[in-house]
Amino acid sequence: MKAFLGMGLLGSNFVRALIKQGETVQVWNRTASKAQELEKEGAKAFANVADAVKGATEIHITLKDDATVDAVLKAAEPGLTPGAVIIDHTTTSKEGAVQRTREWKEKGFTYQHAPVFMGPINALESTGYMLVSGDEAVITALTPSLSKMTGKLIHFGAEAGKAAAMKLAGNAFLVCLTVSLKDTLTLSKSMDVSLDELLQLFSMWNPGTLISGRLQRMAAPDQSKPSWELNMARKDTQLFLDATQQAGNHLVLMPVIAALMDEFINKGFGNHDWTVIGK
Template sequence: MTSSTADTTAYRPVVAVLGTGIMGSGMARSLLRAGLDVRAWNRTQSRAAPLAADGAVVTGTAEEAVRGADVVVTMLSDGPSVAAALAAASGGVHTGQVLLQSSTVGIDATADLAQRAADLGLVYLDVPVSGTKQPAEQGALTVFVAGPTAVRATVEPVLDAIGRRTVWVGEAPGAASRLKLVVNTWVITMVNNIAECLNLAEGLGIDPQSFLDVMKGGPLDSAYLQGKSAAVLSGDLTPSFTLSTALKDTRLILDAAQSAGVRLDLVAASADRFVRAEAAGHGGEDMIATYYAGRAPEQDDD
């Protein structure tokens, strides 16, 4: 991440951030802390408005946000949302402008968006990120990049601001998104594994904290296990990554696996749990709310 003592003559691109939800707003704040000029737009403008207090220029339209920017970052919910944002911004883009497409949209949508960007004269980089709310706010994401290395100098200040680690996967769009789906497979099966362990502990009359204490400090322990479990036990399911978004990503993984001829039993089961938890009203909560999918209906307090 760029230090506050960085050379004031260093190249500082103007960045337009389209999409200021949990991840986009955190990334925008990391860009601002790095000393970059940020223009922020969100379809629901009230969600972008708080960024003005951090120094961002909050615009009323996507077209206004991208006009004159060196780099455009999209962080939206899915492929159709990114396509709609690009269409809305099309009047303000210029040939050679760099697009960092950071939304998790899957393989097919990545190809479609790359073509849309090319039609607009944009230089498209496939740039999904790994991490949730806190890493986004801290500039500590892991960033996967697939795209032309010719624009590396242009985008490095942006990548350094939002990420602790950048992994260049290749030049062809889609390579980074494929790696992101593999990473998300680990996350999705892990969060459901944690939820099921808590469900089973409670079902057997064991204090879930006893399970966590046994695991703590051992080779199978992790900050992820302890943190997600603490969220369930405290009842604080403020989303770092919503359950509904996790379900969307799970479906993208299953689509990719089917196309590749791979069977993912654990991911399919995870999708079933997410569907049940979402149907019970937990879609807007943190994805560890998959815990509620394993409780008997009379146990669910909601």
């Protein structure tokens, strides 16, 4: 039997998927009505979190942050079955994941951090990506169960907390990507480029294929042999800024990027590859 704590959009759909797979699931949420709503779909809701975990061999968590996870687990502890496995899908700090792995082991329980790149639809359809790291034996034992919840289970080795770090790195990329797309949309609007035209461009040219090579170029010890000079990249950046300003619009990231480029140009890197600004 499984317990699931945290019935937000992600957690509730995880529960729905587990029920469809034939699992018996006990659920809890701070706002009790969200847990009770799942009873009509076959879950058993509890108002008290310690009651929700009684008899469960796997306790899954989808909560807000480190503090919330710690508080909920403390409240649930009196009801935990000896030897139960706590599987935390919450995006947390690396330090928090490491600390909980150690502390719950000392208490006689297994804590496994398994953050996800999954939205609510992914959770319902068991698609997307789930990340794990830590004790090899624990991960091997949990793999059959976790694999049913996700499209791909990605193992990042034996270091506790590595999965948490990888999740944060990925989220940082997604946050920056979204803001960069905001700038792209603003610039396009400023130049009378429609959304359909922009989508047409990206349907034929996929910049996502450049990520691996770009990361390797940025990490290389020498950017003195450019494929795109910093001076030229700065020129284009100014064109972005000018076109947007002329249209009375405002870019978010580009002014910061322009200032960073100027800093490196002033240091004598203008003829280097523009990825030198990643140093």
